Amino acid sequence: xxGVTQTPRYLIKTRGQQVTLSCSPISGxxxxxxxxxxPGQGLQFLFEYFSETQRNKGxxxxxxxxxxxxxxxxxxxxxxxxxxDSALYLCASSPYTGGTGELFxxxxxxxxxx
Amino acid sequence: xxxxxxxxxxxxxxxxxxATMNCSYKTSINNLQWxxxxxxxxxxxxxxxxxxxxxxxxxRLRVTLDTSKKSSSLLIxxxxxxxxxxxxxxxxxxxxxxxxxxxxxxxxxxxxxx
Numbered sequence: 001x002x003g004v005t006q007t008p009r010y011l012i013k014t015r016g017q018q019v020t021l022s023c024s025p026i027s028g029x030x031x032x033x034x035x036x037x038x039p040g041q042g043l044q045f046l047f048e049y050f051s052e053t054q055r056n057k058g059x060x061x062x063x064x065x066x067x068x069x070x071x072x073x074x075x076x077x078x079x080x081x082x083x084x085d086s087a088l089y090l091c092a093s094s095p096y097t098g099g100t101g102e103l104f105x106x107x108x109x110x111x112x113x114x
Numbered sequence: 115x116x117x118x119x120x121x122x123x124x125x126x127x128x129x130x131x132x133a134t135m136n137c138s139y140k141t142s143i144n145n146l147q148w149x150x151x152x153x154x155x156x157x158x159x160x161x162x163x164x165x166x167x168x169x170x171x172x173x174r175l176r177v178t179l180d181t182s183k184k185s186s187s188l189l190i191x192x193x194x195x196x197x198x199x200x201x202x203x204x205x206x207x208x209x210x211x212x213x214x215x216x217x218x219x220x221x222x223x224x225x226x227x228x
Contacts, residue, residue: 004156033215033216035216035218042218042219042220042221043202043204043218045215045216045217048215056215058215088154090156090157092157101145101162102147102159102162103147103157103159103216104159105149105156105157105158105159106156107155107156108154108155108156110154
C-alpha cells in the first residue's frame with residue numbers, strides 16, 4: 001500500500017503570497033489531519049477532516065484553511081504569507097473514524113517564506 | 115497547555131546501551147503514542163498505549179503509562195546507530211472538542227554512537 005503522499009516537498013514563497021499544499025492519504029483512510037512543525041513551537045495541530053467535513057481546528061488564524069475532497073485527498077491553503085509561516089507542514093491520515101488510533105504521516109512539505 | 119513534555123531534551127549513548135525517555139502530560143487522555151522522526155522527515159508511529167493499559171512491548175520498545183502521575187516512559191533496549199532520531203510523545207484527549215487531536219511534546223533528540 002502506498003503511504004501518505006505530500007506535494008510539493010519543498011517550496012519557497014515571498015511574504016504576501018499564498019500557497020496550497022496537497023495530501024493524498026493512504027487508500028481507504030478517510031481521516032486527514034494537518035500539523036505545522038517549527039523549531040520554536042514544535043508540532044502544532046492545524047485541522048482534521050473526515051468525509052469532507054472539518055471535525056476539529058487548531059488555534060491558527062483564518063489565513064490557514066483546508067478542505068477535503070470526496071476521494072479523501074486534502075489540501076491546505078495559507079494566504080498572505082508571513083515569515084513566521086516558514087515551517088514543515090505534515091499531513092497524516094488514519095483509518096479510524098473516532099480518531100483514537102495511530103496516525104500515518106507523510107514526509108511533509110517544507111515551506112520557506114522570504 | 116495540554117502538550118506533553120519529554121525529558122531529557124537530548125540523550126547521547128553508545129550502541130548496545132538502553133535509552134529511556136520520559137513524557138509528562140496534563141489532562142486525562144484516551145491514549146498516548148510515541149513517534150520517531152529522522153531529521154526533517156515525516157513522523158513514524160512506534161507504539162500506542164491506551165489509558166487502561168500500564169505497559170506495552172513492541173520488539174525492542176517498552177512503553178509504560180502511569181495515569182495517576184500523568185507520565186509515560188519509552189525504553190529502547192540494545193540501541194543501534196539507526197535509532198538516532200527525535201522521539202515524540204503525543205497524547206489524545208478523551209473528551210470534548212479536542213477528541214481526535216494529538217498533542218505533541220517537544221521531543222527528545224537521541225544520538226546513538228557506533
